[in-house]
Amino acid sequence: MKCISFIAAFVAIFYGLFKVCAKTYIFDPVNVNRICNDVIARHTNTTTQEQTRELFIDIRDSLAEFYSDKHINLYDDSKWMFNNAGGAMGQMLILHASLHEYLIIFGTATGTEGHTGVHTSDDYFTIIKGEQWAAYENEFVREVYTPGMTHHLKKGHVKQYAMPPESFAVELAQGFIPGMLPFGFADGIFSTLDVKTLYKTVVITASDMIKRCASALF
Numbered sequence: 277m278k279c280i281s282f283i284a285a286f287v288a289i290f291y292g293l294f295k296v297c298a299k300t301y302i303f304d305p306v307n308v309n310r311i312c313n314d315v316i317a318r319h320t321n322t323t324t325q326e327q328t329r330e331l332f333i334d335i336r337d338s339l340a341e342f343y344s345d346k347h348i349n350l351y352d353d354s355k356w357m358f359n360n361a362g363g364a365m366g367q368m369l370i371l372h373a374s375l376h377e378y379l380i381i382f383g384t385a386t387g388t389e390g391h392t393g394v395h396t397s398d399d400y401f402t403i404i405k406g407e408q409w410a411a412y413e414n415e416f417v418r419e420v421y422t423p424g425m426t427h428h429l430k431k432g433h434v435k436q437y438a439m440p441p442e443s444f445a446v447e448l449a450q451g452f453i454p455g456m457l458p459f460g461f462a463d464g465i466f467s468t469l470d471v472k473t474l475y476k477t478v479v480i481t482a483s484d485m486i487k488r489c490a491s492a493l494f
């Protein structure tokens with residue numbers, strides 16, 4: 277009984293904050309796609325670690341130039357973190373996280389495959405290097421997304437997806453973000469037990485969300 281009250285209170289607090297802090301979206305998926313395409317066109321060779329890092333820094337700087345430094349975090353190598361979710365493993369860098377939208381660079385050096393999860397947000401996944409493959413159940417030919425293309429996973433939809441080695445994307449999610457977090461943390465809590473990564477993810481996500489909520493309120 278106590279546990280149910282605790283969960284209900286937790287959801288109510290997040291939902292209340294979501295309602296208070298959520299104004300209009302800052303990011304526009306079409307515009308994020310355009311910015312990514314402009315940057316991709318400037319980076320014809322992204323074979324090495326340094327060339328790939330330069331691509332990511334240009335993505336971050338170009339997004340900040342359009343949306344301002346106030347909304348896009350600084351590029352910091354130490355802020356990359358692993359994420360295990362839906363059986364897939366990748367790494368991400370949070371550029372912006374609030375209760376109603378987040379923008380991250382997500383990808384994998386070794387390749388990965390898994391379940392997308394069922395989300396309370398629309399998800400726009402713009403490939404900036406490599407590829408993403410996806411398929412609904414009863415779909416026997418995969419969808420292929422290459423650099424510059426955006427894969428829109430609609431709220432509540434489910435697919436199987438894969439990313440071959442050295443594939444990265446800019447991911448924009450818009451909707452009720454707290455509803456996505458249990459999926460983002462479950463594999464860490466119940467499978468990998470990588471406490472250090474979990475701690476890093478919670479600290480960076482929570483501090484960004486509090487910062488964004490405070491700036492929306494005041």
Ligand SMILES: CC(C)=CCC[C@@H](C)[C@H]1CC[C@H]2C3=C(CC[C@]12C)[C@@]1(C)CC[C@H](O)C[C@@H]1CC3
Pocket residue numbers: 359361368370373378380382391392393399401427429437447456457459460461481
């Ligand atoms: C950024 C914050 C604050 C936390 C999000 C943690 C997770 C919920 C996400 C981290 C990587 C995300 C990916 C997806 C869903 C949400 C995450 C697990 C997708 C499966 C969504 C559909 C896309 O086509 C592929 C995404 C891969 C990364």
